[in-house]
Amino acid sequence: MFVALEILGLVAFAASGALAAVRARLDIFGVTVLGITTALGGGIIRDVLLGIQPPTTLRTWPYLAACAATALLVFAFHPQLARLRRAVLLADAVGLGMFATAGTAIALDAGVPAYTACLIGMTTGIGGGALRDVLLREIPLVLRKDIYALAALAGAVLVAAGDALRLPQAPVTLGAAAFVVALRVVALWRRWNAPVPRGTG
């Protein structure tokens, strides 16, 4: 169940990384490497923070194979240039939701307190996309988009709350993931804006 959620998140983040690399006009190797890095980055950070070494994603080859296949498919069949930006944001939203919630559940299973699990889950969701943007010399989405970190945190808190109430973990995590994705999509669609500092407009 978690594996399915994680693979979905991996594929979504691999697509977002590969799409961003296409947009930056990297070649086929750059597209593949950035897709893989974006997809595996969050989980590697999570495992290092939890002390799971070597990280899970470096131990099971289907993860890497799924990322590489996704990146190559994106390279071959990417959308029109004009739509690349939106495609990156959409794939990123799906990856964020899956990873923030699955990351929180994995941290809880590893026995850390709920507060720590939420922060680690949030970091798992944010990490891969931040790595992608830094490697392409862009200011990460998490700093520019209004409810990016907040959406990830909301998903993490929902998973931790479900755990505290002893609800079944699988459906709660899935629901929380869907909630995060919906939040991000609505924020993108309605162009929600947050206040900016006074005097800098």
Added chain:
Amino acid sequence: MFVALEILGLVAFAASGALAAVRARLDIFGVTVLGITTALGGGIIRDVLLGIQPPTTLRTWPYLAACAATALLVFAFHPQLARLRRAVLLADAVGLGMFATAGTAIALDAGVPAYTACLIGMTTGIGGGALRDVLLREIPLVLRKDIYALAALAGAVLVAAGDALRLPQAPVTLGAAAFVVALRVVALWRRWNAPVPRGTG
């Protein structure tokens, strides 16, 4: 005692991150996230290098609360635009001093040799600010400012020397932290310059 020093460092780095984010015209969420990342970054790197997992700063909520409150205060009451650059540098100097020295003391307490403790302490001091600058697409202060890494190293060596001489740790660490801050402030104030490579001027 250390906790007080660490909280002071956290607040200073959170302020430097939030001020830099205001300068980059990020919104209220970006200011908060960058403040927190700058403040917690160095300590997380230190704990990962020492094998303290999950990192201390992700386990105790007052740390995060202090950072978030600082970032929000900066967002509400930041100085005039013209003074932002200097405010970032000053807050950064305080954070550098606190973290480089407290990081060295924590590493010594974890039982690593003095040489390793100095390097880890230095990294703790440098890490948060480097993360802040990379996320805002700037070349990190540590590469541009003359005695930045050297000041951190001096503070770390003072703490390790005090430890070797069996001096009481708390006053030595505090004195070393003050020394680092003073070094950085004087360097900023006097605009000390280091030699640049021949033929590139």
Added chain:
Amino acid sequence: MFVALEILGLVAFAASGALAAVRARLDIFGVTVLGITTALGGGIIRDVLLGIQPPTTLRTWPYLAACAATALLVFAFHPQLARLRRAVLLADAVGLGMFATAGTAIALDAGVPAYTACLIGMTTGIGGGALRDVLLREIPLVLRKDIYALAALAGAVLVAAGDALRLPQAPVTLGAAAFVVALRVVALWRRWNAPVPRGTG
């Protein structure tokens, strides 16, 4: 034997970082810090992924001394400006070969499976250079150069294959390292190009 290979890789990466810093017109401290960071970065990432904490390179001072000496020599005797770019790429190729293969051998010695060892070795080779480029605000070589990650992976797979066939580790690792360096040098010399995404030319 490994130590010699690792020192050679460290010196090469320290030179590549210092040369890149000279090219970016950093001062003597920036040149030293970037040389050290580039050289130690890959090994620190490797040790954190393997759970070797604190990392080896932070425990033995000759490593750091070799890096600092290399960076200072580069600062004093760097080549003509026009040749800096090529010098960075060449030093980077040597570092990549040494670190990707030695990293794989070290991971195998730590008892991880061959698949994981190859990924960790590849990351060791790529990590330092990626750090160098991100700190200087450049898109990392690994995303821009055609057979960069592939060359590192080839070297890692050769080492793992030699291990599976129970061949003596030292000569295999040395041969694999030479193969990676040769691949990169030929790719640079012949300006091999990989396909770029359709419609973005």
